[in-house]
Amino acid sequence: MPLRIEDYALIGDTQTAALVGTDGSIDWLCLPRFDSGACFAALLGDGGNGYWRVAPAGGHRLLGRRYRPDSLVLETEFAAEDGVVRVTDCMPVRDEHPDLVRRVEGVRGRVRVRTEIAVRPDYGAIVPWTRKDGGRLSFVAGPDTLYLASDLPFDLGEAGCPTAEFTVEAGEVVDFRLAWVAPQAPAPARVDVGAAIERTERWWRDWAGRCGYDGEYRDAVVRSLITLKALTYSPSGGIVAAPTTSLPEQLGGVRNWDYRFCWIRDATFTLLALLNSGYDDEAVAWRQWLLRAVAGEPAQMRIMYGIQGERRLPEVELEWLAGYAGSQPVRVGNEAYLHWQLDVYGELMDALHQTRVRGIPPDDPAWDLQCALMEFLEEHWRDPDNGIWEMRGPRRDFTHSKVMAWIAADRAVKAVEEFGLEGPVERWRRLRSEIFEDVCRNGFDPERNTFTQFYGSKALDGSLLLLSAVGFLPADDPRMKGTVEAVRRDLMSDGFVLRYTMDEHTAEVDALPPGEGAFLPCTFWLADNLIMQGRVEEGRELFERLLGLCNDVGLLAEEYDPAAGRQVGNFPQALSHIALVNTAFHLRGDRGPIEQRAAAGRSGRGHASANEPSALAAGSRPEPRRSANGHGPDSAACAPAREAAPAGASGTGGSGAGDPAAPAEEPVPGRPREHG
Ligand SMILES: OC[C@H]1O[C@H](O[C@H]2O[C@H](CO)[C@@H](O)[C@H](O)[C@H]2O)[C@H](O)[C@@H](O)[C@@H]1O
Numbered sequence: 001m002p003l004r005i006e007d008y009a010l011i012g013d014t015q016t017a018a019l020v021g022t023d024g025s026i027d028w029l030c031l032p033r034f035d036s037g038a039c040f041a042a043l044l045g046d047g048g049n050g051y052w053r054v055a056p057a058g059g060h061r062l063l064g065r066r067y068r069p070d071s072l073v074l075e076t077e078f079a080a081e082d083g084v085v086r087v088t089d090c091m092p093v094r095d096e097h098p099d100l101v102r103r104v105e106g107v108r109g110r111v112r113v114r115t116e117i118a119v120r121p122d123y124g125a126i127v128p129w130t131r132k133d134g135g136r137l138s139f140v141a142g143p144d145t146l147y148l149a150s151d152l153p154f155d156l157g158e159a160g161c162p163t164a165e166f167t168v169e170a171g172e173v174v175d176f177r178l179a180w181v182a183p184q185a186p187a188p189a190r191v192d193v194g195a196a197i198e199r200t201e202r203w204w205r206d207w208a209g210r211c212g213y214d215g216e217y218r219d220a221v222v223r224s225l226i227t228l229k230a231l232t233y234s235p236s237g238g239i240v241a242a243p244t245t246s247l248p249e250q251l252g253g254v255r256n257w258d259y260r261f262c263w264i265r266d267a268t269f270t271l272l273a274l275l276n277s278g279y280d281d282e283a284v285a286w287r288q289w290l291l292r293a294v295a296g297e298p299a300q301m302r303i304m305y306g307i308q309g310e311r312r313l314p315e316v317e318l319e320w321l322a323g324y325a326g327s328q329p330v331r332v333g334n335e336a337y338l339h340w341q342l343d344v345y346g347e348l349m350d351a352l353h354q355t356r357v358r359g360i361p362p363d364d365p366a367w368d369l370q371c372a373l374m375e376f377l378e379e380h381w382r383d384p385d386n387g388i389w390e391m392r393g394p395r396r397d398f399t400h401s402k403v404m405a406w407i408a409a410d411r412a413v414k415a416v417e418e419f420g421l422e423g424p425v426e427r428w429r430r431l432r433s434e435i436f437e438d439v440c441r442n443g444f445d446p447e448r449n450t451f452t453q454f455y456g457s458k459a460l461d462g463s464l465l466l467l468s469a470v471g472f473l474p475a476d477d478p479r480m481k482g483t484v485e486a487v488r489r490d491l492m493s494d495g496f497v498l499r500y501t502m503d504e505h506t507a508e509v510d511a512l513p514p515g516e517g518a519f520l521p522c523t524f525w526l527a528d529n530l531i532m533q534g535r536v537e538e539g540r541e542l543f544e545r546l547l548g549l550c551n552d553v554g555l556l557a558e559e560y561d562p563a564a565g566r567q568v569g570n571f572p573q574a575l576s577h578i579a580l581v582n583t584a585f586h587l588r589g590d591r592g593p594i595e596q597r598a599a600a601g602r603s604g605r606g607h608a609s610a611n612e613p614s615a616l617a618a619g620s621r622p623e624p625r626r627s628a629n630g631h632g633p634d635s636a637a638c639a640p641a642r643e644a645a646p647a648g649a650s651g652t653g654g655s656g657a658g659d660p661a662a663p664a665e666e667p668v669p670g671r672p673r674e675h676g
Helices: 193-209 218-230 264-276 280-294 343-357 364-380 399-419 425-442 462-466 478-490 506-510 520-532 536-547 574-588 593-605 635-644 647-652
Strands: 008-012 017-021 025-030 038-040 051-056 060-067 074-080 083-090 099-118 129-132 136-141 144-149 163-169 173-181 559-561 566-568
Touching: 008 074, 008 218, 051 074, 051 083, 074 099, 083 193, 099 193, 163 173, 173 193, 193 218, 218 264, 218 574, 264 280, 264 343, 264 574, 280 343, 280 364, 343 364, 343 399, 364 399, 364 425, 399 425, 399 462, 462 478, 462 520, 478 520, 520 536, 520 574, 536 574
Parallel strands: none
Antiparallel strands: 008 017, 017 025, 025 038, 025 051, 051 099, 060 074, 074 083, 083 099, 099 163, 099 173, 129 136, 136 144, 144 173, 559 566
16 A cells, blocks of 8 residues: 555755655655656655665654754654654755755664665666665666765665664664766765755755745745745746656546646746745746746747756656556656647736736846737637646637636736836737627626636636636626636535536546546635635635645645545645645735835835736735726726626626726725735
């Protein structure tokens, strides 16, 4: 029986990451980068595919584990017959070589400890040439050479799995350091493991100390932010969706994908959570990554890239891996790189808009790029796409995708109106109105009073819960209320939201056999809607249920299987942690220090930019707003809602952002008030 997904904890050095199990085994580690071949891949197979275990040799039990406060240094304690031992694991922030250190420390009594290390480069496929070399072991296979520094007398064994046993007494320590070196590079010098652990802890604490969030749920928020930082590839600023591949969305199922890449969508969501929490440097680094990645012809823009901006991410199946809990195939690479997903234009435009709003110094070429993308979008927004969920079936007119095209137009208009940038603003205003009208006419089902998954469909979709956060319609608009109620009625499993309707038609849409867990980010988005509607206590209750799904060290996968009571999908997943941070901000009632600073800085300009709705940011205020000149900045977009929304929609939507005749905003009861 493999460990449950939630039995793992993350350690990492902001270039790659490892998963450490409650049994003291590291079962996943890709070196030297997130997207390199794994040298420990037991997570997706068995011990023969690589692992490194350090735990008491005889009978024992897990006493508990934790991260040292505000850090990514993990401590696991085991109770054995004659004592207690602590294993401390971390990946020091990189100097020369990627490395992983483990310290075994006697806490009480005497404990006999055993370590086994099976290094298996290329995702568990290769048994390396393993040798003893002075005070270290070396493992060599093609491009990968690893050294394990240890003074223990290892037994090399016959199966390419060196083992050693030793005894530790209270106060004694035994250290290990595993380092990867490039071909031809000399073996690394020895390091002081204790000092490396202290330095790593300090590094993370300093980073966490910059967090501007000080409200309720701080521990969960900081743990999420640390996790997001750990998923950032520091040399480029790119952010991976998760450090794993092929952890199944259904135990034993086929929905197994490689997430070790940078999605414009996921990375943009991450950026905004970091920005809200006060991490400007990360925002600037990410913007540089983004601009480099998407540079060039707009028609060639991808929806996802490699961590250095690579554009080709072919998907292959690793047939030698049995898959987590038998979930096959195991895939590396991701065919979604070939997708056309309209929402990424809105996400990109919104992210760059948010950096402007929050006073991050401009990057001039960024605006040229955005103008070129807008030109492309004007030509193509009507094209069907693969949608936010990366449907592998035929392209369709997904409602969420069209709304995100509206976002792109809206942010382009605002760049001109509010930041004085130059562009064909009249044309963009017309585009914004046209898209608004199109969505309200075709993506809304007046009979059921709900937006739908795609034009003409009856299916529901969790992404519709984002429509208010982006400022498309206020959360208290009857159409949004109707959509939220429809989701609550028909798209939930045991109190958690599914991504989309699963019925006999689903396979025509996603081209996959049915069955997956509840999608945690969508459930957080439901909580956001409840809070925005003023149903704060209901939102809080849902948020706390979600927090209850976090594992013992605060981590979330992408999905949750309510029947099995287990986390499923890649782990830990950026989208889930971003959504957690955003809902906490919503509950806190403001959008954090960056925004307050921006608001203060802009107060002389007399507009509410700092509180503008964001596609993704926390605490968005979707209410209609008046600008300094007394006309709502959304007025151009509002017009179509009044003029052209379908009868059923406009009849219910009189107070929406789409209606310029709406009364001046009055915060919805219970909704957090705006600052600044
Ligand atoms: O469900 C099919 C798709 O699932 C994955 O996509 C999901 O993960 C992405 C990364 O977090 C996210 O951006 C997307 O919205 C999710 O649906 C997978 O990467 C796709 O290849 C697959 O088609």
